Amino acid sequence: MPKRPGGELATRPLHFIWIADCSGSMSVDGKIQALNNAIREALPHMRTVADENPNAEVLVRALKFSSGAQWHVSQPTPVVDFKWTDLPADGVTDLGRALGMLAEQLRIPPMSDRALPPVLVLISDGCPTDDFNQGLQSLMNEPWGRKAVRIAIAIGEDADTEVLQKFIGHPELKPLQANNPEALVRHIKWVSTAVLKSASAPASQATGVVSGFNVPIPAPPVSAAGPQTADDVW
Known part of the structure; x- marks a missing residue:
C-alpha cells in the first residue's frame, strides 16, 4: 500500500443516515410499509457497493421523527451488519427536532x-409541525452538516417540497417525487447505490453530473417532477 504523509492510506468512515417521517399520515395508503420494504430491499445493493469501495x-444509522424524534438505529453500524426493523407510523411531524438531533451526532x-x-437521506410525506x-x-452550523450530501424524497403530493429543497440546499438537485411504491423503491435504490458509490469512491474515480457538492452526484434515474400517471396512488 502506498505511503503518504501521516502514514498509510487507510479506510475512511462514511456515515449514511436515513431520516424517516413516521407521522400518522404515513399510515395512509400503505406508505410506511412501502418505506420499510424499500429500505429492506436496498440493503443488499448497499452491501455490494460497500464491498466494491x-x-x-460504510456505517449506517436511522433517525425517525413523528411526535418528537428518536434514533431508530443509534449506533453507526457497518452495512454488512445493518438490519432493518419496521417503523410504525403515528403522531405529528417534528422534523426540526430530528435535524437538531442529527446535528449533535455530526x-x-x-x-x-x-x-x-x-x-x-430525508424521506417525508408532509409539512413540519415544529421549528424546521x-x-x-x-445542522448547518456543524461543518459535517454543511459538507454532507443531502438527498430528499417526497412521498405523495402533500409533501412540503419547499422544505425538502431547503434541506438539500442545492438548486440543481430537486426532491425526488415518489407517488407510488415503485417510485419509492427506485429512488431509495438510487440513493443506496449510485449516490453511495460516488460518496465512497476516491475523488479520482468519481464521475457525476451535479456540480457544487463535495462529491459528484450522479443524475437521478427519473425527473424529480415527472408527469402524473394512472399508477399514482399517494
Missing part, C-alpha cells in the same frame, strides 16, 4: 475529522 467503511467528536462527507428552520440551522 475498500477505501470507505459534531467532532463523535464524528472523526478524517471521515468522508456523510450521506443524509431552527433545526436546519443547527
